[in-house]
Amino acid sequence: MSALIKARKAVGLAVGCGARSLTQLAELPELHQMMRQTCRDYADRELAPIAAQLDKSHTFPAKQVRELGAMGVMAVEVPESLGGAGMDYLAYSLAIEELSRGCASTGVIASVNNSLYLGPVLKFGSEEQKQQWIPPFTTGEKVGCFALSEPGNGSDAGAASTVARQDGGEWVLNGTKAWITNCWDASASVVFATTDKSLKHKGISAFLVPMPHPGLSLGKKEDKLGIRASSTANIILEDCRVPLGNLLGERGMGFKIAMQTLDSGRIGIASQALGIAQAALDCAADYAHKRTAFGAPIAKMQAIQFKLADMAVALESARLLTWKASMLRDAKKPFSKEAAMAKLAASEAATFCSHQAIQVLGGMGYVTDMPAERHYRDARITEIYEGTSEIQRLVIANQVLKEYQQ
């Protein structure tokens, strides 16, 4: 009986984030519509035309990142006093989705800067740290990155083997971080290292490390399947020294910082996946109208129609989950479960939609003349980074089971 009441309470909490919020699910407020439009215009005119070239040449879109910085998109949630746009997470989610629809690489560059770098500094940084480490990263001149994963552990974040020890007035970091997005273009990183191995995950701490920096070197850029305009590589720390004041939050708080940061980051990646899925759907639907076979546009064929319908449903469901997670976070309610659901649904929608888009395009879907193949390659990573789909399922199951705690 009590379990049922608890479960009902959980549902009530989720649904009751305010009547205004539910209306937002149906139609966005004017402010959000305007900012979505400006991001869409930018993506259509400035990102979409160059996305294929950026992908082919693996080029970081520095000019576009600066322009997005000027628009406030590189620091959506950061308060105006620190140089950001001072908007909410729903606005951020919309921005990342629209950018990713034009160029998925640009989407992840913006998402990592917003959620994984500025996020933790904003939430856990001291006033002094916020003043030092935030404003230069809001303009698009500088981007940040997030160094949690290691060659030996990705999902198993608690098993960090990068160490940090105190020596005089400095922290000395040693170890290797892997799969760090933005690292070749970044000017700072939030680095997770263990300050006490015996405490396992409770011994991990977070540090702010400028880049470049003595003792910090970068591995070779990974040659990835997709999101190739963003750089991904190892960060190697060899007696990398930073002042004591570079500790973010408290000693031993690192794991908590990482998990909370990833909760929000998941909304960013979900948004990126939505953008990729939408681009794939746009491509497929447009092609279906134009391509004729058996005497009529293929849009008239049920096989194609059913695919488009399935794509649209997957996309819209994931979008609503993402918006809900954003709105819960904005209302300062718990949102871990919803964020994990959004990321899981959106990333699977992205791979599904881009897979089906290639199928609709047939041979044209397999060549670089059309963007379908790029969406397919870009989509794949969304099921892996910032928490694999398997980890998302664990997070969701964990939350669901808690609601029914015996």
Place this chain on the structure above:
Amino acid sequence: MAARVLVGVKRVIDYAVKIRVKPDNTGVVTDGVKHSMNPFCEIAVEEAVRLKEKKLVKEVVAVSCGPQQVQETIRTALAMGADRGIHVEVSGKDYDTLGPLQVSKILAALAKKEEASLVILGKQAIDDDCNQTGQMTAALLDWPQGTFASEVTIDGDKIKVIREIDGGLETIKINMPAVVTADLRLNTPRYATLPNIMKAKKKKIASVKPGELGVDLTSRLEVLRVEEPAQRQAGVKVETVEDLVGKLKEAGRI
């Protein structure tokens, strides 16, 4: 420093949308179709905002005539940097028959009421392509006009306008107050930044009825029929120049 610039912004069907003619041929389909600010109006707003940033004008007022939806267009102008908006309420049949004559009367009345020293408009709207409102507004106000502007420089109480004309570029100098219409190459409009979109929310949009401005909305024009352009015919390939000349003569073209 000039006090006030009035910028006209028109809500039109988005340039990227495929236009469809209504089955009864009375007009084009607008229901559920994406609308946005006329691209030349965007350029006009951008120019006005730049003048304000250069401190050559004190206030930019965005004006639009139409039903409730045009407030979105005004808000976009506010997000680009205009200071306040005026929504001239025109709806229903009046909106269907609204054209350059009525709009220019409205703009002239507002220019006087707001004591504007400069009116900047897009050279034409992409839906009707009239290219008349700017010229009519200037005539009604008895103000000089600098149309098809590709460059505007304020010099004291005069404006130097470089105009795009068939033969090239023409430079004129006109006294303020004046009307300027923006051509494509005048500037590249900015994207509304997120902070500016936030600020736009707080800016005021006043509503006014054409009657209050003493303007009669009766149209002098009647749309008889709207049709799709003729379908493009396949071309014909010929072997020699003589054949080409022969074919052109046959078609009565030369």
